Amino acid sequence: MAVYTEVTDEALAAFLTDYDIGSMVAFRGIAEGVENSNFSLRTTAGDFILTLYEKRVDPAELPWFLGLMEHLSQRGIGCPLPVRGRDGVALRHLCGRHSAITTFLPGVWPRRVRLEHCAPLGSALAALHVAGADYAPTRWNALGPHGWRPLLERCRMRVDEVQAGLAAELETALDAILTSWPVALPVGHIHADLFPDNVFFLDGRLSGLIDFYFAATDLLAYDIAVCLNAWCFESDFSFNVTKARALLRAYDEVRALSEAERAALPVLCQGAAIRFLLTRLYDWLNTPEGALVTRKDPLEYVRRLRFHLTARDEHAYGI
């Protein structure tokens, strides 16, 4: 799962001397996360997460991610705060990888989403959007709408292996989504991957957001659409409009949604569904048969997409 690079105790001890966070007490690989190697690190000064950035992350983008986390954390958003070394630099090198230490967030991610998670999620997402407004650098969203057709092209010859007729269904849906994609909505920095395993709760309160490595500058309301997909479907793929309403209302209390944003919810949700559908489809077709790694089923997002295609307006989402 999530330890691709081993860190020797000597290398780690030497690495820690560049910081002012005491000496090592414990060090364990973390099973969660799929892109990078993550370790839980305890020192005499407290608890931290050590991340080694693996090949799928572009090193040139790391300062943007770390800068965003620092910016958000300084504005009161519960997210990992990159820890700077004695020389003031947070992005460093360890075992041939770019690496960073961040603060440890308490809490547990919800394995099963309940209604009471959704309002805190909506509030936290809006707070993230508001707090990010004055972070000046921008990052193009490679997995935004401009990236979807190329992704489908790369899968197209084999899409029907997954389900007969799927290629045509996706072509039609994608054409419609891109044609009606909203362009004049408020833009800002979005998390873009705020699934339950990236949101921690503690004692019934949201305690933190993690994993900003898909964050980008894009339509703020698209981030809500990602969450509606990730949090508001039941395990039978029925849409729970009560959860959606709780999420949207709580969001709106912190950052008011414009009429245009509300009206765009169906197409934004369709877009978010097709975005996760396409990356899962690509991984599905490119993961060796019999591999023990869990391939996430792309068809789950076909089910979600079909729901969103039936949504006539924002009322389908409970508002």
Add this chain to the structure above:
Amino acid sequence: MAVYTEVTDEALAAFLTDYDIGSMVAFRGIAEGVENSNFSLRTTAGDFILTLYEKRVDPAELPWFLGLMEHLSQRGIGCPLPVRGRDGVALRHLCGRHSAITTFLPGVWPRRVRLEHCAPLGSALAALHVAGADYAPTRWNALGPHGWRPLLERCRMRVDEVQAGLAAELETALDAILTSWPVALPVGHIHADLFPDNVFFLDGRLSGLIDFYFAATDLLAYDIAVCLNAWCFESDFSFNVTKARALLRAYDEVRALSEAERAALPVLCQGAAIRFLLTRLYDWLNTPEGALVTRKDPLEYVRRLRFHLTARDEHAYGI
């Protein structure tokens, strides 16, 4: 790697009410370990490890393992102490699995073995053997010498896929090992899997031993042979006799090795090499091609076995 069963926050919170260890603060899957699901659990009372026992562990044997850990911990061995629930029971159920909470051990396992690790390892192994002496229940070692021929039989038709001529080489070696296997050496409870990833160090001292789920009742000196295989070869499979000497001398200071045990070291080391060779071989032949799980190369143990077959007596191990 090591989270096969997901634990919902509700299930975990309910589970914790059976204990007197406070409420949940943080909960993360641990990447290490291959047999069971392991989680790092922080509560308001401290740090713990939650283990869910997966299918490869026989539930009937769990009380023996947990009893041994408790016994050793009470005698000052740094190992996980099973935490009993309010009803006095340590072995419980969670999410359809047998499960247990144990104390958290500080330290880091050495990714690269250095000479200074070997004497503390030898002392700790001997201390474990001494402390285990008055733990009355016994556990038959299914992966001891009686298990090796059946394991080879299950692979035999395909052994030469791994390396031409390997089947014949292993047959010959196994015959010789079983013929000269010592029977009159001191018996006790052995760890049987004391590889570097099961031994933690902190500030240059050995801080704990973990993962007792291969422990069994067998020749004590066989446990030393496992360690000589696991700790004393360099990455080019050359044998580091200085490391072996440090390990053996430190062991001998805590629990004196008999003449018979010393004399048996070559065949014990051959046996330990073939035991890990055979389980790796079995896994190698039975893991799907292209699987992303790391198959451990059985040929590494062919190299070790060949070294031990050249050992004329205990002097080959530096004593």
